[in-house]
Amino acid sequence: MAQTNTWLESLSQHSGIQRLRNVLSESVAQPIWWTIPGESPKSLEYSNACKVCPFVRSSTANRRICQEKFLHAVEQVRRTKAAHHFICPIQRSAVCLPVVSGGQTQGYLAMCNSQRVIPKETVALADLAVQTAGQEMEKAKELKNLSEAIQPRCVALSTIHTIHRLISSTLDLTELLPRVARLCCQVLRVQSCAIWLLDEQKKLLVPRAVVDLQKGQGLSARSCRIGKGLVGTVALTYKSFLKERMMVVPLVEEECIGVIMVRRASGGQPFGALDQEILTTLAEQAVVAIRNAQMYEAQERITWGTIKSLSAILDGMDNSSSGTVSHRQLLADVALAIAQKMGMPASQQKPLQYAALLHDAGRVGIPEEIIRKPSKLNRLEFALVKEHPVKGARFLEPLEILEPAVPIILYHHERYDGTGYPKGLKKEAIPLGARILAVANAFEAMVCERPYRKAIPVAQAAREIASHAGTQFDPKVVNAFMALVKTKQLDQLMKGA
Amino acid sequence: MPTDSSLSALQRQILQFFLEHSNAVETVRGMATWLGAEPQAIEPALNGLVDRQWLSSHATDALTGYTLTSDERFVNQIKQTLELS
Numbered sequence: 001m002a003q004t005n006t007w008l009e010s011l012s013q014h015s016g017i018q019r020l021r022n023v024l025s026e027s028v029a030q031p032i033w034w035t036i037p038g039e040s041p042k043s044l045e046y047s048n049a050c051k052v053c054p055f056v057r058s059s060t061a062n063r064r065i066c067q068e069k070f071l072h073a074v075e076q077v078r079r080t081k082a083a084h085h086f087i088c089p090i091q092r093s094a095v096c097l098p099v100v101s102g103g104q105t106q107g108y109l110a111m112c113n114s115q116r117v118i119p120k121e122t123v124a125l126a127d128l129a130v131q132t133a134g135q136e137m138e139k140a141k142e143l144k145n146l147s148e149a150i151q152p153r154c155v156a157l158s159t160i161h162t163i164h165r166l167i168s169s170t171l172d173l174t175e176l177l178p179r180v181a182r183l184c185c186q187v188l189r190v191q192s193c194a195i196w197l198l199d200e201q202k203k204l205l206v207p208r209a210v211v212d213l214q215k216g217q218g219l220s221a222r223s224c225r226i227g228k229g230l231v232g233t234v235a236l237t238y239k240s241f242l243k244e245r246m247m248v249v250p251l252v253e254e255e256c257i258g259v260i261m262v263r264r265a266s267g268g269q270p271f272g273a274l275d276q277e278i279l280t281t282l283a284e285q286a287v288v289a290i291r292n293a294q295m296y297e298a299q300e301r302i303t304w305g306t307i308k309s310l311s312a313i314l315d316g317m318d319n320s321s322s323g324t325v326s327h328r329q330l331l332a333d334v335a336l337a338i339a340q341k342m343g344m345p346a347s348q349q350k351p352l353q354y355a356a357l358l359h360d361a362g363r364v365g366i367p368e369e370i371i372r373k374p375s376k377l378n379r380l381e382f383a384l385v386k387e388h389p390v391k392g393a394r395f396l397e398p399l400e401i402l403e404p405a406v407p408i409i410l411y412h413h414e415r416y417d418g419t420g421y422p423k424g425l426k427k428e429a430i431p432l433g434a435r436i437l438a439v440a441n442a443f444e445a446m447v448c449e450r451p452y453r454k455a456i457p458v459a460q461a462a463r464e465i466a467s468h469a470g471t472q473f474d475p476k477v478v479n480a481f482m483a484l485v486k487t488k489q490l491d492q493l494m495k496g497a
Numbered sequence: 498m499p500t501d502s503s504l505s506a507l508q509r510q511i512l513q514f515f516l517e518h519s520n521a522v523e524t525v526r527g528m529a530t531w532l533g534a535e536p537q538a539i540e541p542a543l544n545g546l547v548d549r550q551w552l553s554s555h556a557t558d559a560l561t562g563y564t565l566t567s568d569e570r571f572v573n574q575i576k577q578t579l580e581l582s
Contacts, residue, residue, distance in 0.1 A: 186564040186567055189520070
């Protein structure tokens with residue numbers, strides 16, 4: 001028999017059918033089981049199991065007679081679609097059962113060589129078992145097909161979700177845009193991706209990220225005007241561009257904020273509608289993250305400007321001449337450089353800079369003669385000076401944006417050995433930002449000239465700071481500071497100031 | 498490159514998944530769901546494949562996404578390895 005029917009084979013292995021065979025086998029001494037594929041079989045395949053039948057075994061002519069009888073029974077079953085009991089040429093009992101799936105007869109299961117008549121009830125039960133197993137298998141097949149159809153969509157959905165999480169985890173455009181470009185390359189299997197963002201003041205589309213996996217053989221991205229060239233046209237019309245090896249999609253959120261372009265190397269599959277759909281989905285995800293990052297950047301600029309204005313206003317109110325705005329900027333830059341050297345998380349660096357600009361806010365109100373007093377302060381005067389970190393923290397506390405900067409301001413006069421003020425905190429009990437600010441503050445005070453005191457050189461200031469490591473200052477902060485001195489980074493910062 | 502025999506059964510499953518879904522970006526948790534494996538077993542398996550440059554990782558502070566490498570030479574290596582096994 002040339003026909004194969006894996007479905008029918010699987011059915012014959014089904015646990016329900018196996019049980020049926022076991023039950024029937026108990027009442028029949030040497031049953032011969034048949035799996036006959038096809039709706040209208042023309043012949044039977046005689047297996048080794050058939051050798052137990054003396055009739056079939058004895059001659060080819062007998063086998064032909066047997067086959068004729070069997071196929072006649074099969075034909076009857078095909079017509080009625082119901083189990084059929086029949087007697088074989090040597091008067092033994094046989095039963096043939098139809099296997100129907102999806103309304104189509106897939107084949108037949110049969111048993112013969114029973115020396116007793118198989119009861120009608122048993123035949124009916126066998127028929128039911130075969131049909132139930134068939135339905136079960138049909139359902140399993142449907143489920144498998146459904147699962148195979150759904151899985152790629154689930155993976156795609158999961159991918160979109162993962163990309164959303166990956167790109168919305170940063171508000172830093174310099175980090176976000178290359179990440180988006182790289183993800184586009186990976187997801188679309190392309191060699192290069194470039195992202196242009198609109199510079200609204202200059203009315204220019206400026207390339208902000210280029211990822212070229214073929215190193216120089218892909219995109220060369222230049223600034224362009226809206227409406228000019230391919231990129232400018234996509235930005236003007238909001239319409240995607242699709243070619244065999246290139247796709248350009250606008251980044252639109254009410255208005256076009258930029259453009260994303262991908263290129264595939266020759267030899268790869270040409271882009272199709274599905275690729276365009278994927279890139280459009282990625283662009284939609286990216287545009288939300290880009291807008292959030294742009295808004296955050298704008299907010300940061302506003303905050304930074306506000307802090308600087310506040311610092312300048314405090315300067316005007318401060319009689320102490322403790323330093324100009326540019327001195328405070330130097331102090332903020334030095335504190336930031338130390339923090340970065342020490343690997344301080346980026347989220348803690350901004351509050352440190354804010355604290356550096358506003359650390360002496362509490363000195364407003366301290367008489368100038370006390371601040372400028374060349375001789376030792378008396379107890380009352382020193383008590384007044386010692387109040388300024390607490391006063392400063394209290395002034396700035398109501399500003400929510402400064403919340404993380406307040407502890408740095410409050411504790412920047414603490415000493416590492418616990419002899420500082422206002423609380424006499426020791427070692428790591430002092431916030432790291434405050435320990436850094438203490439070193440940066442001392443450095444700035446020594447290297448910047450005051451009306452009442454000359455500046456000293458960087459090297460001398462550095463020696464002075466190093467000599468107080470472990471007492472006034474945290475040795476780890478001093479180490480980071482000295483590393484900056486060695487690499488002349490502090491000299492560069494001073495030139496900038 | 499380490500010998501192919503050093504690939505675990507789980508790593509073969511992961512590679513098979515990424516060959517079938519070459520556009521996918523998946524996390525440890527996602528892979529654990531698709532393959533019905535423990536996340537603790539998935540993570541080192543994924544990182545081992547990243548070390549071989551057969552997968553790429555996209556890491557943020559809170560999350561790492563994994564993709565099939567975009568280098569076709571490595572993709573061919575993966576196909577050959579899976580065919581041989």
